[in-house]
Amino acid sequence: MTTSVRARRPVVPAARMGDEPSIPTLTALLARRARDAGDRDFLRFPERSWTFADIDAWTSRLAHRLIGTDGVCPGDRVAIMLPNVVHWPVAWLAALKAGAVAVPVNYGYRRGDLAFVLRDSGARTVVTDGERAALVAEVLAAEPDLGDVRILDVADDGSEAFPISTPEVAVEPGTLANLQYTSGTTGFPKACMLTHGYWARLGWVCAAAAALDGQDVLLTAQPYSYMDPQWNTALALTLGAPLVVLPRFSASTFMADVRRHRASFVYVLGSMPTLLFKQAPHADDRANDLRAVFCSGIPVALHQELEDRWGAPWREIYGMTESGVDLFSPFGDRAAVGSGSLGTPVPSKQVQVIDPAGSGAVVPEGEAGELVVSGAPLMSGYWNRPDATAATLRDGWLHTGDLVVRRPDGGIQLVGRIKDMVRRGGENVACAEVEAALERDDRVVGAAVVAVPDDILGEEVKAFVQLGTGVPADRATARDVLDRAGAQLARFKVPRYVEFVADFPRTPSERVSKPALTARAEAEPGTTHDFARPRS
Structure with a gap:
């Protein structure tokens, strides 16, 4: 199935990886793609595909509905509690067009988790489906301070009667886009404040790092409430390329889906590489269009075997919700295979390895220390957590809590974590x-x-x-x-x-x-x- 070699014209040349994105907000990116690639597929879900023009019109109508019917104003928080259905990215982009702040909520949350996130974020509206609407209503009824939160069921979002013009709401690179909850070192989840500029920069850097263009096909299988499908969406908007969204990750069917959808770029992490490799070999393993796989945590002993089995280069990419992307190994770097290196900083980031005891001193090469990073993108801080923000962001440096060593080749290698998680x-x-x-x-x-x-x-x-x-x-x-x-x-x-x-x-x-x-x-x-x- 592998396609013939064609001339590639990366949308973001490698030499411009460190530049400011040419279109610095997600809403402006969607508007541009609706104009210059409106009839191209943007989002491919199992039931059907939607073009850039389709999604631009739908999100504008829904944004007008949020403003006109739900009273959403710029800066208001809109929680999204949905599985991997098209309504998730539509609700996200519509909230952003309304000037609101999206609050992704894990679809598997129970009452306690949900109540905490709704209280902490101050969400005004919850976008959900019939399966979770009763749980949301139960939480709202039990929490006196959540009594005025509205529920929007996506089965009938009521947006059809509204105009397809983009609402006249000012959105800038520094405009807050997400409260992205992530479990930190201790206590309950903290919400990272992520701006439009954060997401635009993340899509820009990843486009350059993987040398992608508008003919690529992206594929994701992680829940949309997590970072990965969201930055994949920003990447698709940067490229004008389609994003295939699977309902969930299944090791037994993932590579068949990669072949069927002719995906050329995927990102995997955690246990996914090992679970994939443990599947029985298939005669069609190499009959795919993959040309770039990014992974966080490639098992060192399996790295070469992963590449050999599926016939595509796998490279490390390192980052956190707080920082987007910090380090990567270029696809042309064969020495990275099986090395265990997290790579080197992307051009818009600086890194140091410092004394984990807190002196701030930079440790010598080969000695374990805490990885700290600065540059762009970075979160603006933790929502409602000034003390946690001050502890994590110090003088412009994000303290990751990861213990690393700087290798002789300049790469960074993970050796452990300070964090209690x-x-x-x-x-x-x-x-x-x-x-x-x-x-x-x-x-x-x-x-x-x-x-x-x-x-x-x-x-x-x-x-x-x-x-x-x-x-x-x-x-x-x-x-x-x-x-x-x-x-x-x-x-x-x-x-x-x-x-x-x-x-x-x-x-x-x-x-x-x-x-x-x-x-x-x-x-x-x-x-x-x-x-x-x-x-x-």
Whole structure:
């Protein structure tokens, strides 16, 4: 199926990667594509495709509806709680045309997660579907301060009667576009404030890094509430190229979808490469149009085999919600294959490796230190979290919490994390949030959540739990404790492993010493109850 070699004219030449984007807002990008590529496919979902002109008209009508019917004003927050359906990017772009701020909400959130995000963001409207409308209504009814939040069901968005002209709302590169919630090092999720300029820059840099053009076909399978489909949308707008959106990631069908849709560019992360490689080899593995795969966390031992199996170059790209993209390995760099390097900074970023103890001193090459980055794009800060913003953004430098070493070749290599969180596949799970959910159970005296290695997901969630007097420390109790915590948490945050302990080793300040706890568990293993979840 591989297409013949053709002359490539990247939309953003590599030499311009560090330049300011020529069109600096998402709304202006969509307007431009509606004019110069209106009849080209923009969004391809299983049921049908929509052109740039289709989406431009639909989002304008919906923006007028949000303004005229729902009373949405510039700066108001519009929450979006939908699965991977076309209404997700339509609601996002419509909210931005109305001058509003989108609040992506994980579709798997339960009542506690949803209530927190709606309260914290101050959302005025929730765009959802029939399956989640009842949950949203239940949360709104139970929370007095959310009583005036409106629900917009996408089954009938009521936009047909409104004009297709773009609302006359001022949108600038610095205009806030998203409150993107991400689990940080501790506590409940924090919302990164991301501007139009952030998204435009992210699409611009990735277009240049992968040398993409309007004839490429992008494909994504992650939930739209996460970063990846959103920056893929910004990338499609930058290129004037189509984005194929799958309902979900399935290791057993992903590469068949890549072949069927003739995708030439994909981004994968977390456990996805390993899960894909574990699928039985197929005679058509190399019969695809892939020419560029970006990945965060390529398994070093599999890197060459991944390229050999599917006949396309795989390269590392590193970033965070807070910073978009920081490092990458160019596709022409064969030395990167299997090296474990995260790459070198994109031209619009500067990086340092500093003393993790907090002195701020730059550490020598080969010595582990914290990766800090500056430049563009970067978040504006954390919504409603001035202290967290001040701790993370210091003098223009974003402190990532990742421990890295600078290699002799100039590349950056990840060696660990300072942060107290579990990186389960593509998800960040804040340990403190899970501990709080476990400790709401009256039978639980205390809980400590740690990461344990997993050969598929990278890390899994383990909970050490101290029970009250007389509570049986058996599997049935463990299961019931997890079920109760799971009613408050998204499924991916629920621990897989539970080990009961009589007490916790503590620091002089009476905090649980997790290093001492894990060391004790290794030296004197207790009974660990494993509640493995099915994997696709």
